[in-house]
Amino acid sequence: MEKKIGIIGVGSMGSAIALGLGSQTEYKLYLYNRSPEKLNKLRGIIDFIKVEELANMLKENMDYIILASKPQHIPDILNELKTLKLNEKTVLVSVAAGFTIESINEFFSDNPIARVMPNTPAQISAAMSAISVNPKAQSQITELESIFQNIGETVLLDNEEQMHASTAIAGSGPAYFFKIIEALSKAGEKQGLKLEEAEKLAIETMYGAALLLKKSQLSPSELRVQVTSPNGTTQAALESFNESKIDQIVSAAVEAACARSKELAKSQ
Numbered sequence: 001m002e003k004k005i006g007i008i009g010v011g012s013m014g015s016a017i018a019l020g021l022g023s024q025t026e027y028k029l030y031l032y033n034r035s036p037e038k039l040n041k042l043r044g045i046i047d048f049i050k051v052e053e054l055a056n057m058l059k060e061n062m063d064y065i066i067l068a069s070k071p072q073h074i075p076d077i078l079n080e081l082k083t084l085k086l087n088e089k090t091v092l093v094s095v096a097a098g099f100t101i102e103s104i105n106e107f108f109s110d111n112p113i114a115r116v117m118p119n120t121p122a123q124i125s126a127a128m129s130a131i132s133v134n135p136k137a138q139s140q141i142t143e144l145e146s147i148f149q150n151i152g153e154t155v156l157l158d159n160e161e162q163m164h165a166s167t168a169i170a171g172s173g174p175a176y177f178f179k180i181i182e183a184l185s186k187a188g189e190k191q192g193l194k195l196e197e198a199e200k201l202a203i204e205t206m207y208g209a210a211l212l213l214k215k216s217q218l219s220p221s222e223l224r225v226q227v228t229s230p231n232g233t234t235q236a237a238l239e240s241f242n243e244s245k246i247d248q249i250v251s252a253a254v255e256a257a258c259a260r261s262k263e264l265a266k267s268q
């Protein structure tokens with residue numbers, strides 16, 4: 001039987017999820033956004049029911065409700081769902097950064113709750129989503145993974161505390177990658193290339209390397225060794241990376257992101 005999924009807040013992330021799920025026949029989508037005209041962009045692309053009032057969504061007894069507004073708007077939405085007497089079987093799934101399961105539990109102590117942290121490549125169905133659930137949602141884990149596999153890959157965390165580290169790696173990760181592309185492009189320009197040439201070389205190389213890594217049976221270090229001829233150009237560059245203590249630079253950056261994630265969670 002098709003699962004009913006409501007999405008509250010259909011901006012960048014909400015619409016990425018809707019687009020991923022909309023092509024699957026096993027889901028019936030109910031979309032609700034503060035400014036309802038935003039939903040018109042999805043018309044003709046996917047099948048969904050446009051919800052004008054949250055009460056109408058709840059009357060239909062959703063299997064899942066995905067909360068995809070900004071974190072600061074989530075308490076108001078949860079209050080409204082409480083007033084409207086949300087069914088206690090509905091799984092509440094929050095994708096709001098830093099909004100903890102415990103905070104949702106304060107509103108809905110009887111419901112299964114999941115916290116999911118996708119990242120921006122969700123826009124092209126290439127998200128990396130970390131999933132954490134409360135004990136009541138244990139039996140829905142496989143279904144939750146399937147839902148989010150429609151927008152990319154998933155990792156199920158052992159505990160919610162690991163969400164900070166996942167955020168530091170996958171949530172913020174695309175920005176690290178863009179920063180490295182920027183640095184490589186500028187370095188290429190310094191060595192005599194036009195910036196756009198250097199950028200193309202950097203982007204396509206990173207893209208090809210990521211695809212190779214995904215398709216290959218070899219680990220990142222094995223692939224690195226494979227392209228590093230003794231005394232060759234790659235070895236020269238890698239030695240320079242090591243002299244600059246690249247592992248410590250990356251580790252300190254991830255530690256900073258983790259620390260900030262913990263601070264933000266406390267302030268919700």
Ligand SMILES: NC(=O)c1ccc[n+]([C@@H]2O[C@H](COP(=O)([O-])OP(=O)(O)OC[C@H]3O[C@@H](n4cnc5c(N)ncnc54)[C@H](OP(=O)(O)O)[C@@H]3O)[C@@H](O)[C@H]2O)c1
Nearest residue numbers: 009010011012013033034035068069070071073096097120
């Ligand atoms: N974007 C990402 O890559 C990403 C990655 C991981 C997690 N997230 C999380 O995803 C959530 C959404 O982020 P976003 O980038 O998609 O933000 P966004 O583009 O601003 O979308 C948020 C949407 O929520 C709607 N909204 C606000 N209050 C509402 C309410 N009370 N009822 C119904 N809809 C409401 C807004 O409607 P209006 O059109 O009226 O403004 C807007 O369309 C955030 O909590 C963020 O932490 C995002």
